[in-house]
Amino acid sequence: MPNETKTLICIVCPKGCSVQASYQGQELILEGNQCPKGIDYITQELTNPVRMLTTTVSLDGNQAQRLAVRTSGPIPKDYLFPALEVIKSITVRSPVRRDQVIIDNLLDSGVAVIASCDS
């Protein structure tokens, strides 16, 4: 691993800590994170960046009736646009309850797309 220091912004919470990450051998050394969540985030970001996806879908085929949806957990960053294609392709029928699964195991990620609110 190259021995340079990378500066990243942790995006886990609104604090947005600026974190310096460098490798000493195999070990990742971090400086600047104000909580342990930053360690997990930076480690993930440097190996396999993931993101939460939030968007809206049409209800009952009506473009003007929107349902806010979200992924139940983060998915690989590269999956964002393919995921949006999958989400756009399905028809959601009302009524919908918050947390109802809209798409199970999105793109084999193990993460679901769920309703963000009651319809």
Added chain:
Amino acid sequence: MFDYDLVIVGGGPAGLAGACAAVEEGVKNILVLERNERLGGILNQCVHNGFGLHYFGKDLTGPEYAAEFIARVQNLGITCKTETTVLDITSTRLLTALNSADGLRRISCKSIILAMGCRERAAGSLPIRGTRPAGVITAGTAQKLMNQEGCHVGDKVVILGSGDIGLIMARRLVLEGKEVVAVVEQLPHSNGLPRNIVQCLNDFNIPLLFNHTVTEVHGKERVEGVVISRVAADLQPLSGTEKHLACDTLMLSVGLIPENELSKGAGIILDKTTKGPLVDENLQTNVEGVFACGNALHVHDLVDNVTKEGERAGRSAAAYVKNNYFEETRAERDEQFA
């Protein structure tokens, strides 16, 4: 006699938190008035996540955060009227409200909490020359139209202002398959959250131009492009630095202002900096028994802080009601009502 112990103007996160806190302090007769069809305020159009990290320790979307408080309000049996607009509040806490079910009502309140949120600064207040084509829209309006009404606001967008709303909408547009040409910011830095620069701009390689502003809009029926200029330290555009950016939409994220029509009408003194009411350490305005919280008081970055402030206002209003401080203004009120 008073119709209610406490009337809360606005059923968004500030108002709902205030209502719950007041009930928990023993105030019984509470009314929440909300002009939209549903409670939740601005959260209903904020489909993205990042809400509640401090207050709940969870990463919630706007609607999910709102749902938590709507459930609490329902469980506490607090009366909420939606599609109800407050037209006027007097300095003796006589409130005029309008809805189609009850018509026009005059409501006398022992105490009032102002929690009606804020408005966006619009194009009219900006020194942008040129034509007035369709396609100039504020970011919050675009967010509502896209997320709640499925409207198509534009294909190729220049965003003026790098505050959080502009950044969030940059990502939203890209996720909907639109092109964001650039985010243009007059200051040398953004006042949006650093995490939003990363997850809304960097993630999608959207250019962020500091020290620039939009000086002209071009287009006949529809925006065809904008002219941007570099600005000096005093934020004045520098001639000779003009650049044309082709686009069909100019999205404005240039500031939020507390909703203050009702405040002014009640004789409430506003703070010159925040443009919201001047309040004491109990969040009480200069008008006895009228309190303010949330974006109506001053613009917040985090809804978690709005909730905490709403709770403070609820507790203050409860203390005011329980101590019967309102008695001294009863004579004034009776005189006005007669």
